[in-house]
């Protein structure tokens with residue numbers, strides 16, 4: 280719809296960037312949120328090339344004031360919010376027995392509370408538009424591991440939070456789902472492997488090659504593949520889908 284507006288957080292790189300570019304085909308305007316302005320400008324060019332308008336908001340979503348700024352500026356620019364895609368995340372990947380309270384708080388401040396505050400702030404506009412929200416969890420919500428326990432714990436909390444919003448959304452006319460990506464090759468994944476490789480006496484190239492095998496998958500996912508699922512969830516085709524947790528993981532989770 281040419282007049283519809285989507286907000287995408289984490290739009291400066293990785294899954295968020297790919298999603299913003301993909302949504303340009305379905306939405307008239309895409310609001311790009313993250314901290315790195317230079318990267319957001321690059322995303323904006325790619326979104327505009329697809330024919331959508333953009334608004335760049337370089338802001339730290341861990342800050343309590345950020346959600347109101349994002350919603351106010353979106354409504355001043357475009358007057359409506361049809362979709363909110365909470366993709367930003369930077370939970371520290373640190374061992375359970377080494378992670379400090381401050382590091383736990385930092386991880387939750389962005390991925391959990393940043394997304395929670397933004398969704399609440401956008402809710403009235405989403406109700407008016409009969410809009411959709413997607414939260415980004417991850418497979419680690421299903422199998423949390425000690426070497427990066429905060430990632431699994433916060434992703435499980437995100438999935439529960441999405442479910443709680445979807446419960447309210449049934450009466451309010453807002454559709455809310457969560458996506459659980461498996462291992463997708465992004466900057467975040469690369470920096471994790473750079474950390475993981477020396478701990479396992481491997482070069483980064485060896486770790487890159489070995490990781491999918493150990494995870495029981497044929498290859499890493501591409502950000503553009505997750506973007507397709509995000510786009511489906513905020514499309515009319517998925518309108519009756521709410522409160523769902525959708526995995527896209529190349530078969531990483533082996534259980535039913």
Ligand SMILES: NC(=O)c1ccc[n+]([C@@H]2O[C@H](COP(=O)([O-])OP(=O)(O)OC[C@H]3O[C@@H](n4cnc5c(N)ncnc54)[C@H](OP(=O)(O)O)[C@@H]3O)[C@@H](O)[C@H]2O)c1
Nearest residue numbers: 289291292293294313314315340367368417462463465467
């Ligand atoms: N890649 C995977 O394998 C994988 C698997 C499961 C789940 N996920 C989840 O998918 C989401 C995207 O992951 P990704 O791999 O695409 O990560 P990424 O490439 O590291 O991108 C993370 C995004 O979050 C933004 N961000 C970080 N801190 C921020 C802050 N304080 N305020 C605003 N924006 C902030 C970053 O932008 P700036 O640095 O410019 O702020 C960036 O755009 C995350 O929630 C992640 O947990 C990823």
